[in-house]
Amino acid sequence: MYWENELETLKRTDLEKLQVKRLKNTIQAAMNSSYYGNLYKQMGLSADSVKSVSDIRKLPFTTKQNLRDNFPYGFLGLPQKELIRLHSSSGTTGNPTVIFHNRHDIDSWANLMARSLFCAGVRDTDVFQNICGYGLFTGGLGFQYGIERLGCLSIPAGAGNSQRQIKLMQDYGTTVAHAIPSYLNRLFEVFQEEGFDPRKDTKLHTFVIGAEPHTEEQRQRIEEMFGVKAYNSFGLSEMNGPGVAFECTYQNGLHIWEDAFLIEIINPDTLEPVADGEIGELVMTTLDRQAMPLIRYRTRDLTRILPGACACGRTHVRLDRIAGRSDDMFIVKGCNIFPMQIEGVLMKIPEVGADYLITLETINGSDEMIIEVEVKKDWFNGDITRLDKLSRLITGQIRDEVLVKPLVRLVEPGSLPKSEGKAVRVKELRKALNS
Numbered sequence: 001m002y003w004e005n006e007l008e009t010l011k012r013t014d015l016e017k018l019q020v021k022r023l024k025n026t027i028q029a030a031m032n033s034s035y036y037g038n039l040y041k042q043m044g045l046s047a048d049s050v051k052s053v054s055d056i057r058k059l060p061f062t063t064k065q066n067l068r069d070n071f072p073y074g075f076l077g078l079p080q081k082e083l084i085r086l087h088s089s090s091g092t093t094g095n096p097t098v099i100f101h102n103r104h105d106i107d108s109w110a111n112l113m114a115r116s117l118f119c120a121g122v123r124d125t126d127v128f129q130n131i132c133g134y135g136l137f138t139g140g141l142g143f144q145y146g147i148e149r150l151g152c153l154s155i156p157a158g159a160g161n162s163q164r165q166i167k168l169m170q171d172y173g174t175t176v177a178h179a180i181p182s183y184l185n186r187l188f189e190v191f192q193e194e195g196f197d198p199r200k201d202t203k204l205h206t207f208v209i210g211a212e213p214h215t216e217e218q219r220q221r222i223e224e225m226f227g228v229k230a231y232n233s234f235g236l237s238e239m240n241g242p243g244v245a246f247e248c249t250y251q252n253g254l255h256i257w258e259d260a261f262l263i264e265i266i267n268p269d270t271l272e273p274v275a276d277g278e279i280g281e282l283v284m285t286t287l288d289r290q291a292m293p294l295i296r297y298r299t300r301d302l303t304r305i306l307p308g309a310c311a312c313g314r315t316h317v318r319l320d321r322i323a324g325r326s327d328d329m330f331i332v333k334g335c336n337i338f339p340m341q342i343e344g345v346l347m348k349i350p351e352v353g354a355d356y357l358i359t360l361e362t363i364n365g366s367d368e369m370i371i372e373v374e375v376k377k378d379w380f381n382g383d384i385t386r387l388d389k390l391s392r393l394i395t396g397q398i399r400d401e402v403l404v405k406p407l408v409r410l411v412e413p414g415s416l417p418k419s420e421g422k423a424v425r426v427k428e429l430r431k432a433l434n435s
């Protein structure tokens, strides 16, 4: 069962034909913007430059810096009076970028969202609580339109206020919820503080989690704590927001909707395509957006295309869980480390609580990686030897994974700083010394 039967199961050859047709339209629309218009004319490029999907390589990449340099209207392919909405990124890595939509774009996005939710097993009989900031952030309205298009009863709960979230779940019998994974760990703690067990005291059966990197271990934890299935949702505001790639009920990678997005995976250093199945940077082109088409946008997200077909019958390729952004990686004592490697270790240790924070600091002239880890409250009963043992266990396991010995500090639940939106996993204090 599919939301859009024909599109989701198109034969690959037909899908590629559709992509070429849409790519030509996209180039044409893009050339109405001052940015692409000038650039492509200078380079002698036009819609006619593209005859096959691989011809996209003739076109230059677009970067976040290009978007910032041409802020706000330089990428507009339509007159301003056609626009009905703007959204911006959450600004994790600097100034936010802005994306504009016309009526067609919002409609197309709502369809992609409905398709994504259906693919993860959500149906119009579900009660859907969207635990996500409404406003400029795309997770609020982006999901809202999809939930409504699918026909679920929507609860536009917004972010935060865990007691209220729990009450909404109980009052209206919420069956599906969407939230960022780091928040769900905290929500579970509040359930416990309130004396509720989400497995028994709610009707939840599905979570949709995304918007920030998380590990398979984190997902499994969430599934166990709440007694639900948790599906991975990937998107970025430059490509509308959520509804770009989604797991189906087989939970084996995220189908990326190739009728709406043309994807490439490149080596971020050489900018050449990687070999099939290798990890690289995801590059995306919008194929169904009119107001602000983006061509060969470098997402900085690292992933790979999973080999083989999915048992669900959808023909759109599957992306592997996002390993992180190319700029997430940090180097300590010559070793390259991604925060998700550390999360993977921590989430497998049952004593570890909801949150952790990695701080990079220069101590006595040497780079150190300090990892503060929340552990369950009953560990702070005065038994120092027991805490010490746990700390040594965590230190050893992290060292085995990343080849650098961290300084592990165990802290009480709730004591690490909480951010309003996406979790901040790494605090870099080394640069401050040099600046």
Ligand code: ADP
Pocket: 088, 089, 090, 091, 092, 093, 138, 209, 210, 211, 212, 213, 214, 232, 233, 234, 235, 236, 237, 238, 299, 301, 321, 322, 324, 325
């Ligand atoms: P910002 O770039 O300011 O965080 P966005 O809100 O547009 O702005 O966030 C998009 C980014 O969030 C993606 O490029 C990716 O790095 C991350 N992201 C989104 N969904 C996921 C996911 N399911 N897994 C890992 N990372 C994700």
Ligand code: ZN
Pocket: 248, 249, 250, 255, 310, 311, 312, 313, 314
């Ligand atoms: Zn599938």
